[in-house]
């Protein structure tokens with residue numbers, strides 16, 4: 001199985017464009033959903049291409065150290081390693097037998113519809129090559145990225161995202177600091193805090209913006225998902241053992257420091273996430289891991305007009321039917337692209353989609369597992385929906401768009417004095433969202449500040465930065 005961008009035999013060289021054979025199925029994303037889909041489809045006789053921007057399979061959840069780091073027990077940073085090991089060995093078998101062509105380092109920047117789909121992938125500016133992968137059907141399993149809500153000091157060195165802290169640990173075997181406050185909202189906070197303390201960091205507090213009370217509204221859903229409860233309880237027990245304090249209905253409203261973060265201010269929140277005056281307290285730390293949930297990464301489909309739905313946490317996901325079909329003929333989706341719900345849901349949806357694509361029946365137990373996990377995901381999303389008053393954490397000089405350094409005051413001026421009524425107009429007037437990340441960091445915050453917080457799918461012709469030479473070069477036949 002190829003493990004690095006250089007060892008695939010059909011890989012285009014620098015400056016080349018390569019057009020593939022026509023596969024039965026092209027899977028974009030080799031995380032839990034994409035891996036489960038590819039190995040299931042290959043096992044049912046389909047010839048598959050599996051593309052991923054990264055160098056190794058596993059996606060976010062099964063992220064693991066590069067072989068060169070010499071990790072002796074990478075499984076210790078994971079629960080669910082056995083499932084990944086099983087998927088990896090099936091991938092190896094199918095790759096060796098030519099049923100799966102596994103294309104690492106291929107970032108798909110656009111998809112063209114048709115009887116035969118064409119996925120355009122860049123191998124990056126360093127490699128400077130362009131691959132066109134053709135397939136009769138496509139499954140989108142591109143996962144999610146983190147939602148960031150800015151606050152004063154959020155751009156200081158030492159402030160990382162909660163998923164970023166997990167990624168540093170799981171793939172780089174490094175800690176973001178020795179004394180790390182974990183903050184924001186969502187189940188990733190407990191996972192990140194539990195990994196950090198297990199790896200030797202001190203976590204003075206986990207600061208969760210919600211009260212968890214919403215979970216009480218879904219007792220039957222909780223009871224139907226004992227594995228998810230056990231996962232949460234496992235993290236809880238680890239945190240208890242290490243004396244980590246969980247502060248509910250609270251948020252980090254400021255990070256302090258000059259060269260890097262040295263402390264944070266934590267305030268209690270009311271039910272709209274408005275800081276309660278007088279409740280502030282300072283906690284010393286040398287790192288802050290902060291995230292407010294995840295947003296489905298769906299640009300490749302929304303660019304083509306695929307139907308979307310609003311999820312209970314106010315994000316936008318692809319709308320799919322019970323067979324994981326999107327509204328576009330020939331395009332399926334699985335995992336976080338259909339709404340954030342965790343690795344086990346992603347595995348179930350990947351397998352289910354592959355069975356439907358292969359025209360095989362879906363075992364009732366698989367369908368039931370998917371439905372149980374999806375119901376849990378919706379409950380979780382509703383519980384962690386950001387409150388509308390989080391914007392009161394901002395000061396006029398707080399950068400909201402960190403790529404273009406646009407402060408909150410400039411966005412408010414665009415709305416209140418220049419009459420901008422939506423995020424797009426704010427962007428045109430202030431450049432917020434025009435930088436390298438293309439609004440992935442500041443998009444939700446800018447939309448909220450412009451009073452345009454009705455969730456809307458991003459629709460852009462390029463899903464990632466593409467070297468001009470690849471756009472301008474001759475179209476491969």
Ligand SMILES: Cc1cc2nc3c(=O)[nH]c(=O)nc-3n(C[C@H](O)[C@H](O)[C@H](O)COP(=O)(O)OP(=O)(O)OC[C@H]3O[C@@H](n4cnc5c(N)ncnc54)[C@H](O)[C@@H]3O)c2cc1C
Pocket residue numbers: 028029030031032033034051052053054058059060061062106107108109141142143144145146162163164166167188191192294297334335336337341342343344346463464
């Ligand atoms: C930063 C981060 C850290 C996380 N850490 C944890 C954790 O520690 N524990 C936990 O329970 N959950 C974690 N999650 C949640 C986790 O994403 C899911 O539970 C699970 O991994 C979802 O599986 P998936 O297959 O849908 O997506 P992912 O695992 O995200 O896989 C998506 C894959 O698609 C690839 N991809 C995306 N876009 C393209 C493109 N245009 N072209 C080619 N390839 C592309 C990515 O490289 C990635 O490998 C994390 C999420 C994020 C964003």
